[in-house]
Amino acid sequence: MTLTEDERWALVDRISEQVIKSGTYKQSLGDVLGELTVKPLTGIPVAVGVLYAFWSVFGSFAGTLCTDGFFVKFFDNYFLPWIQSVWPNPDGILYFLFVGDPNATNCFEAFGVLTSGLFVAIGVVLPAVFIFYLMMALLEDSGYLPRLAVLVDTFLHKIGLHGYAIVPTILGLGCNVPAVTATRILETKKQRFMMMTLIALFIPCGAQLGVMIEVIPESIGYVMLFLIIGYFVFGYILSKIVPGENPEILIDVPPYHMPQRDNILKKLKMRTGGFLLNAVPFVLFGVLLVNLMYLFGFIQWLSDIMAPMFVTWFGLPKETAGPLVAAFLRKDLAVAQLSVIEMTQYQMISAVVLISIYFPCVATFVVMLKEGWKELLAAVAVLLSVAFIYGGIIHAVGIILGVA
Amino acid sequence: MTVSLSCMEYGTQGVITEIKKYSRELNALGIRVGKIVKMVTKQPIKGPVVVMTGEVVVAIGIEMASCIQVNTDIDPAYIRDK
Amino acid sequence: MKDERSMILLIGNPNVGKSVLFNRLTGGDAVVSNYPGTTVDYTKGTVLLDKKSYTVIDVPGAYSLEARDKAEEVCVKMLEANKNAIAVIVLDATRIERGLYIALETIERGLSAVVALNMIDSARDREISVDSSKLQKILGIPVVETSAVSGEGLKQLGDMIRKARPSNIKEIKERSEGKEIQPETGSKCPGCCGGCGGV
Numbered sequence A: 001m002t003l004t005e006d007e008r009w010a011l012v013d014r015i016s017e018q019v020i021k022s023g024t025y026k027q028s029l030g031d032v033l034g035e036l037t038v039k040p041l042t043g044i045p046v047a048v049g050v051l052y053a054f055w056s057v058f059g060s061f062a063g064t065l066c067t068d069g070f071f072v073k074f075f076d077n078y079f080l081p082w083i084q085s086v087w088p089n090p091d092g093i094l095y096f097l098f099v100g101d102p103n104a105t106n107c108f109e110a111f112g113v114l115t116s117g118l119f120v121a122i123g124v125v126l127p128a129v130f131i132f133y134l135m136m137a138l139l140e141d142s143g144y145l146p147r148l149a150v151l152v153d154t155f156l157h158k159i160g161l162h163g164y165a166i167v168p169t170i171l172g173l174g175c176n177v178p179a180v181t182a183t184r185i186l187e188t189k190k191q192r193f194m195m196m197t198l199i200a201l202f203i204p205c206g207a208q209l210g211v212m213i214e215v216i217p218e219s220i221g222y223v224m225l226f227l228i229i230g231y232f233v234f235g236y237i238l239s240k241i242v243p244g245e246n247p248e249i250l251i252d253v254p255p256y257h258m259p260q261r262d263n264i265l266k267k268l269k270m271r272t273g274g275f276l277l278n279a280v281p282f283v284l285f286g287v288l289l290v291n292l293m294y295l296f297g298f299i300q301w302l303s304d305i306m307a308p309m310f311v312t313w314f315g316l317p318k319e320t321a322g323p324l325v326a327a328f329l330r331k332d333l334a335v336a337q338l339s340v341i342e343m344t345q346y347q348m349i350s351a352v353v354l355i356s357i358y359f360p361c362v363a364t365f366v367v368m369l370k371e372g373w374k375e376l377l378a379a380v381a382v383l384l385s386v387a388f389i390y391g392g393i394i395h396a397v398g399i400i401l402g403v404a
Numbered sequence B: 001m002t003v004s005l006s007c008m009e010y011g012t013q014g015v016i017t018e019i020k021k022y023s024r025e026l027n028a029l030g031i032r033v034g035k036i037v038k039m040v041t042k043q044p045i046k047g048p049v050v051v052m053t054g055e056v057v058v059a060i061g062i063e064m065a066s067c068i069q070v071n072t073d074i075d076p077a078y079i080r081d082k
Numbered sequence C: 001m002k003d004e005r006s007m008i009l010l011i012g013n014p015n016v017g018k019s020v021l022f023n024r025l026t027g028g029d030a031v032v033s034n035y036p037g038t039t040v041d042y043t044k045g046t047v048l049l050d051k052k053s054y055t056v057i058d059v060p061g062a063y064s065l066e067a068r069d070k071a072e073e074v075c076v077k078m079l080e081a082n083k084n085a086i087a088v089i090v091l092d093a094t095r096i097e098r099g100l101y102i103a104l105e106t107i108e109r110g111l112s113a114v115v116a117l118n119m120i121d122s123a124r125d126r127e128i129s130v131d132s133s134k135l136q137k138i139l140g141i142p143v144v145e146t147s148a149v150s151g152e153g154l155k156q157l158g159d160m161i162r163k164a165r166p167s168n169i170k171e172i173k174e175r176s177e178g179k180e181i182q183p184e185t186g187s188k189c190p191g192c193c194g195g196c197g198g199v
Ligand SMILES: Nc1nc2c(ncn2[C@@H]2O[C@H](COP(=O)(O)OP(=O)(O)OP(=O)(O)O)[C@@H](O)[C@H]2O)c(=O)[nH]1
Pocket: A141, A257, A260, C013, C014, C015, C016, C017, C018, C019, C020, C021, C031, C032, C033, C034, C035, C036, C037, C038, C039, C040, C059, C060, C061, C062, C118, C119, C120, C121, C122, C146, C147, C148, C149, C150
């Protein structure tokens, strides 16, 4: 025998009456904070503060303290000269692949597997993902995310999503891979497709952010601005052209909990460990592959073919086509590669934006495939057209502002 | 007085008398006919409402909230008993 | 496929502590966060209970078996694919009412089940008292009070998983109306309803 919905709820009520006795309801400190952080008048300033704190801790810990304070000195002053002096035969192929430029004075320029590869992976990205994951775990465990979702719902609902889309968005700022899977919390196919596409397009991952804050600290704000504008503009366009429904927000807002130290440490260990295990070899392999492609002339060939599009349409030097190859493996590596190409600040901004949006990295590509190949194909079509259109628009904006 | 949930004032309470649409989804989160709801906050520019019923706090989109009818003339004593 | 009788599914509303329980039981590392919808795909692990090995599956939380999003769909699929599994129905003791709906749905599908009345610590803090032996009597399946975070009640839960049994919705209804159906319960439920009341 099965019950109808109403009968089942009636039974639920009858059972609850008999087994639950609520005492006098006292509002705890957590409940008061819970209300304050969800009311617009108090909640919006808090949200701005939280995000600002997040950003400045990220920048000062990863960029200033770890990378500039320690790793840059270590790698450039000790490690690079040392490896340049001990590795035999500076004209040989192995030297080129693993150490890179024998005259380089810093680890961004050298571009060998053991110089730039190790430096980017360990010296720049590791501190960035570590601090990012720590702060993300605090946000996740406290119970703040659903409240943030309520506050941003108005904006996200305008582009066909709803507030809870902030969860995959924030997860995506750590790493796009779990973010793509997290789109499952959205109700309709349309919303999931839109979210997945927007993540792949406009959400830079923690590793990429880490390199950006190191190599273009003065321009990263503009890059983020272009990405955020793109998120909303193309989100709006997608919501108009993708068929399907845009249901509203309907979520449970759980009470605040004090984050548990053990759980934070566990997540931190798992995620940072995952980075060391999976991403670091990828970065090293990426450098190797890029160097091999230089050796065989593939990158030069690619830059030449892409030159018309890059130079006239995007307004970028043709060499910026090279990092696109690495971007498919690791976006962080691609940004590091871009940083040593000679160009204006505005060109650098648009090149970094382009690297972020033109295609997902291979790991993201694979999870997107897991969510459905049709969606993936459609998403790729959207990605490539958006990259093309938005790249042109950014160039045009630069021309109008007189900075391109 | 019966008003739709989307029109309830801050801090006021009422008993849900009717859910015209989306009742399955709302029921599942604890928003059901006969339950007492308290308005916690309304977000500006057609943002969602946040209501509390019993121990549960739920955020509901404004359209959905407008499908929920609430009777606001309830005896405070009745609320305390519940 | 493996003997389904040795499968354990963790079923319940989102954010009630299923993943914490999963990690406690299996030593696994399912992600735990304080927002509904943390788990969106299933995770497997194993636990040894009284020398028998069980496969435990951490299932995405759902409010009902009429899936509303893709994470809830995964939950429904897991239930359908493992009809002979043992369901550990996880309730949040501070919001039992909401969790009972999917609990009843799971019972109606005929799965052997036990209830973990989790977050019992929060319920105490909020002065919500829950008569778990009454709940056990009405539902006709073992009910164990747990606090997954502190570890309270987990040993009993392990013991009770072996006593999981299906229950009949019609009888649950009758018992909730105060009707006693003594003889049937007595014969069908050896060592359960009477025996494990004092949790
Ligand atoms: N106080 C208390 N908190 C708990 C208990 N069990 C879990 N929690 C907390 O509840 C939150 C949710 O726990 P999860 O295990 O992620 O919940 P879940 O049921 O897996 O949720 P979904 O994956 O979203 O379905 C976390 O912040 C836990 O720390 C408990 O027994 N007592």
